[in-house]
Amino acid sequence: MAEFFAMGGYGFFIWMSYSVTALFMVTEVLLLMRRRRTILQRLSRIRKAKIGVGHEAQT
Amino acid sequence: MAINWFKYSSPASFYPLAGRMIPWAMAVGVLTGVAGLYVGFFVAPTDYQQGESYRIMFIHVPAAWMSMFTYIVMAVWAVAGLIWNTRLSSMMATALAPTGAMFTFIALWTGALWGKPTWGTYWVWDARLTSELILLFLYIGFIALQASIDDPRRAARAGGLLALVGLVNVPIIYWSVKWWNTLHQGASISFAKAPTMAAEMLLALLLVTLAFWAYTIAVALMRVRCEILESERQSSWIYETVEGLR
16 A cells, blocks of 8 residues: 555655646536535525515515 | 537527536546546556656646647637627637646646656756646636626637637647657657557546546536626526526
8 A cells, every 4th residue: 555655756746746636626616616606696686686676666 | 310509509598508418527527537547557557667657647648638629629619709709609718718727737737747757857948848838828818818808798809819819829839849859758649650658558548538528528518607697697597497596
């Protein structure tokens, strides 16, 4: 196991390559999921505000 | 089979289609990625010259391919947006840029980490490395230019022009190792001749390429859906059809 992670002495270079790549790819997906949630929340707030204004106008 | 492709050039019909494609693209990406890592680390033999360090190539080469390929696709969408003035084309270009920039950075990063033990240096100003760095600046310039212009149509036009002009850099990157005497080696895989590497190495390389490809499709579609929601916030269809808003 330790031998596998040592990668014949190249462990640092290999794991820095793979970990940064994985970090970037996972982060990008998480950021996009958060962006989508934020947009949907904002849009539903706008929609509720509009409906609210409409009701006030009727009464 | 008669499919009306123009139907999907409208954001309202492309939005749900993209939503259906994302899980499939992500699944293909994860499966081929795991398979590629397995073949790359447990099946492919140790390189007789480079030892284990060559295993960095399993992300370096696919990332470098993706950085160029994504730029071409991005430029094609941007130019289509310029010619036909279609909003969705320009949005696809916008959606691809950050992922292309990310793979360009990964290509440079992993290249540096491979170069240190192999060449003895993280960086040299040779034609291949420099032109790839320029590609990163082109992506960042494209993103920054679009972000700096408020009017979406003008932002799309300016970005489209930049993407088109920057396209000249892609063949320069690709053939730089032939045109100039670079420290970076020539291509190990080309359409002209058989690959000069073990079959297991090639398999790992192709699996990871497929994984990056599927990943790029998935995240670009996720991002274009965000772009659609933001630009269509005045349209009634999103309040009628988008789950979570109805």
